[in-house]
């Protein structure tokens with residue numbers, strides 16, 4: 001076996017050459033002058049370990065390489081994250097990159113400073129013993145430290161792994177263990193406490209870095225961010241550059257754990273090419289501008305452990321020289337709007353639930369306003385909606401639309417922080433028509449993005465030049481979509497091909513093989529339709545399909561949406577019926593959220609109370625309704641369900657039994673994932689007694 005010096009020599013000879021056919025590397029990086037033994041980043045891989053060849057389109061090993069999906073439609077040379085950053089540095093070095101609020105004032109750093117700090121972080125990670133293709137876990141709310149740690153981890157040859165702040169210690173352990181986390185970067189004491197509980201069970205974890213709170217108690221291998229950034233001062237630039245230059249676009253640099261709506265979270269491995277391609281091409285499809293044309297400013301607030309926010313805020317920000325403003329950690333509890341108003345971003349992205357929440361807030365505010373204001377708003381919104389839906393060219397309609405916009409709508413957009421916003425994106429989950437139309441009424445077109453963690457986020461995108469109502473646009477450059485097993489109406493399973501398509505699931509060969517067909521297309525588990533111009537419409541989720549005991553296939557989402565539309569008191573509805581004789585439904589009611597925790601309280605929202613009053617009930621809390629089985633409300637719910645049943649495709653699609661649960665679904669309750677998608681398996685488990693009661697003979 002060659003010694004480490006020989007290996008290093010070979011590595012240096014290989015550096016810069018992007019040799020995507022090289023699959024097994026036996027290398028050890030050292031800097032002979034300065035690096036002590038404990039700093040040796042050792043990564044020996046032998047042929048006997050049986051890794052797949054890089055001719056394969058997939059791998060389940062963190063250190064594996066894949067064949068990139070380069071073809072005539074996307075011949076561009078693949079680049080690494082570092083190469084992308086270097087290119088941006090040359091163009092945008094002096095521009096502001098990251099802005100965060102400290103003591104009430106925005107503090108900004110330029111792209112040059114961002115790059116230098118990322119290098120510093122990379123050196124410190126190496127000093128702490130980050131091994132190649134092992135992970136740096138980041139557990140905390142969006143901040144410059146999050147970005148710098150992520151970029152630093154990649155520069156150092158590691159893999160960035162975001163962890164949801166809402167994860168329990170067990171869920172953190174699962175991810176840290178699976179990804180062989182060497183260093184964990186945590187936001188505050190609350191997150192640190194979780195890691196402290198599990199550290200003994202994480203043999204790969206060498207150090208923890210705390211980036212917000214001051215340290216309550218000193219412990220070995222625990223550092224503040226300031227201390228951490230100084231740790232690597234004795235690592236030379238040459239050592240770091242060797243590691244950077246050895247990186248190849250077909251190797252893994254980001255791990256995104258799926259949120260588990262379909263079972264145990266899976267670590268989707270994303271390559272440098274996945275990240276740099278998606279950053280470069282998807283956002284342009286959505287008309288994001290490079291800073292030399294117009295520097296975009298965005299507000300970062302959605303969890304960065306989810307691919308949507310990570311690609312939109314972090315990686316695309318680097319590629320196009322955007323200015324990223326960080327929201328306050330309580331953004332989703334209400335402070336986001338203040339940040340938006342201050343920043344007035346040029347582009348904004350939200351998951352459907354975020355847009356729905358804005359809608360609900362505006363509706364509540366309107367309900368409480370005076371008669372004239374209410375009338376004006378409803379007139380302006382209907383004029384604008386009509387024009388946006390029908391694209392009428394009549395001069396008169398245009399006149400009224402402009403007047404409505406000037407008198408009413410522009411003021412509302414300004415109050416929401418959207419007066420400079422040219423692009424409003426929505427993605428990660430289905431967007432309902434009510435929300436879409438509500439925003440059209442405000443003269444805000446929501447551009448839908450569709451994709452998965454497994455496609456580095458957006459695989460299809462709509463934007464100002466690619467827009468059709470209810471469609472999520474077209475595949476982004478270098479990507480294709482096909483439908484398989486189409487039914488008579490043209491609905492088939494959506495399959496993906498292209499440079500956004502991931503490398504495979506970490507340590508899950510079987511699941512990886514299941515995800516791809518024999519030609520290498522990724523199967524989404526979603527149903528979709530294409531129109532004659534190639535616009536894609538997501539029409540359902542096969543992964544949610546209910547198959548009744550009688551063998552009937554029932555897509556639950558249309559039924560659930562119909563119930564929510566019919567009954568404005570209902571917050572969540574979940575159809576049950578897999579392997580059962582008939583369908584039943586779990587319902588939750590719309591409640592006010594606790595301002596500190598965002599957890600649902602017992603108090604009904606304004607809209608829900610309004611519903612109660614119309615039925616003749618005086619109830620103001622969920623517990624009252626459930627405890628007394630409030631006759632008026634239960635009857636109104638039954639009537640709503642009857643109406644939905646009347647429109648059902650057939651009898652099998654009818655809801656026969658239902659129950660109102662005492663608490664609304666929430667992320668902390670485990671029923672919703674971070675993008676607010678229903679975690680059906682968890683709900684079934686949690687409410688097993690209620691579900692069983694439906695089917696007792």
Ligand SMILES: Nc1ncnc2c1ncn2[C@@H]1O[C@H](COP(=O)(O)OP(=O)(O)OP(=O)(O)O)[C@@H](O)[C@H]1O
Pocket residue numbers: 257258259260261262263265426427428429430431448449450451452453454472524525526538541673675677
């Ligand atoms: N614009 C959209 N319209 C409809 N559905 C969407 C849209 N964008 C994403 N989705 C849904 O979200 C899924 C991808 O979600 P994501 O990769 O975030 O996984 P997850 O929810 O985190 O975890 P899991 O894989 O456990 O469900 C898609 O397969 C699709 O069902």
